[in-house]
Structures are given as C-alpha cells and as structure tokens.
Amino acid sequence: MPTLPFLYLPDAVTLILLMIAFSMLRSAAVLHIKQELLVVHKEMLVYWLENGLDRSDRGYLAISDLVESAIRLAPRLSPARLVFIYRLQRRTALFYTPSGEVSRLIEYTPDEKGRAKLRRLQMEINLALGTFILLGSISGWFLLLMITSKMLKGTIAHSGTDRTDFFFDMLERMLAHLGRQTLQMGFAIKQV
C-alpha cells in the first residue's frame, strides 16, 4: 500500500464542528436569558392585574424598562466583551447605575406588597443576569472557575459547621452582585 500523505482535514472537520457548537451554545444561552426575563415581566404583569394596581406606577415602569433593556443588551453581554468597560468603570465614577435608580423608583410604589414584589423581581433579574454572565460564554466559564476557587477557599477558611449554607449564601450574593455590575456595564455600552 502506498504511503498516504498526512492530512489535517479530519482535524479541520472537528474544529469546524467545535466552532459551530460554541456559537450555538452562546445563542441558546442568549435565548434562555431572554425567556427568563420575559417570564419575570409576565409575572409582574399578572401580579399587577390581579391586584388592580396602577400600570403607570414608576416602579412597574422601571422594572419593565430594565427587562426590555436587558433583553436588547443580552447578545452583547459577556465578561470578555465587558472587561475593558469594567476597568474603565473602576477608574471613573460617571457611569449610570440602573440598579440604584430602579431601587429608588420602586420606593415610589404606594402598595407595600407591590413594592416587595418588585424588589423580588429585581433580585431575580440580577440573579438571572449573574448566572448568564458566568455560564453563557467561554470567558464566563473562566470567570466561573476563578470565582468558584475563591469561594471554595473562603468556605474552607470559614470557621463554623454551616459551611454549605455559607457557600450558597455567598453564591447568591455574588450572582446578584455580578448581575448588577453586568447591567451597569451593559448600560454603558448602550449609551455608546
């Protein structure tokens, strides 16, 4: 049998498959976050209608705007895309802080239960965005590795028997923080 030339073609096929798979994973993650945000919006609308609350309420409108902006910004949100914005944000304090603004507007909602509902929905948006930024891109996976290792170190160093609770409490706070930061940096891109 004659000697066959060494071919890279099978490797190229594998790489092409990998490339398509990664881009599909990314678009699936974007669609998932959009769906989650729509569920939040729907939940808020149903609650508002069931309780006969005013839909021109500032808190309601603020959360609606937040959901719409997050849906529009979702394809552009990833740690690699936001890394330079993050560095800029650390240097200058001129960025608009949507989470702070929304929290302020929620306080104008007259109904106490409605206010609590809006606060919970805002928290859900932050958590969903935090999860998306960690799981929805390759750079997010690297960030997840870094953060998880830090959190595990913190949990091991934590003196007490409730280490699992401590870990999950830290995880929730970290996800919410990431979600807030993501929104803030996303709005900086939106303004550009």
Next chain:
Amino acid sequence: MPESEIRPKRDVLDSSKEAQKADRRGSLLVSLPKWILAAVIAWQIRLSIEALVGENAVPSLLIRFWRQTSIWEVASWAAGILGLVFGLYSRHLLKRQVVRDLSRLSDIEKRLDALADMPDISNTSTDRSAS
C-alpha cells in the same frame, strides 16, 4: 434654560468616548478567538490540499477517511453532528417560544393600554338614562 444645563459636562463626554473605545476593544477581544480558529481551519485545509496535489487526490482522501479513521474519531464526529442537529432544533424551538412570548406580552400590554384610554362605559350609560 442656561446652555450649561443642556450641554453635557466635559468629563461625561470624555467618559463616553472612553467607553466607546473600551467597547470596541471588548468586541475585538471577543471576535479574536473566532478569527484565530477560522485561520487555523483554513491553514489545515490548505496543508491538506498541498499534501494531495499531484497525487490521486480523491482516492487518497477516501482511504484516509475510510481506512485510517479510528472508531473514536467517527464516534466523536457522529456525536458532534447529532449534537449540532439537536442544538439547531432546540434553538429553533426556543427562538419560536421567545418570539411568541414577546408578541403575547406586547399584545396584552397594548390591549390594556387601549382599555385604559377608553371612556368609562358605566358612566356613559347612566348619563344616557338620566337624559
């Protein structure tokens, strides 16, 4: 209104320019791995074509694929292709669902807005009966 209130402050403008630069750098960073991967694939294809030049190209290629491909390679390609088909199908379903949810929500909001703009029917009927 004084002009100073309309015109954004200089530091805000500078910050916006810097944000624009940072965003451009970010988008470059995101697109770089894709271009590198595409370049590697193109390079591998070129090397393969070069290796096949002057020889019995198609049979060599077939022999490479049919005789020298290991079971693991075939299994991974099959799994990859099945994964892609599944991914494409689930993405199609998800996209359809998102579009449907979006349109449903906006429809409900529009209907509610229309209801809010309508005059109060009960008041109108009492007015008529009074007249």
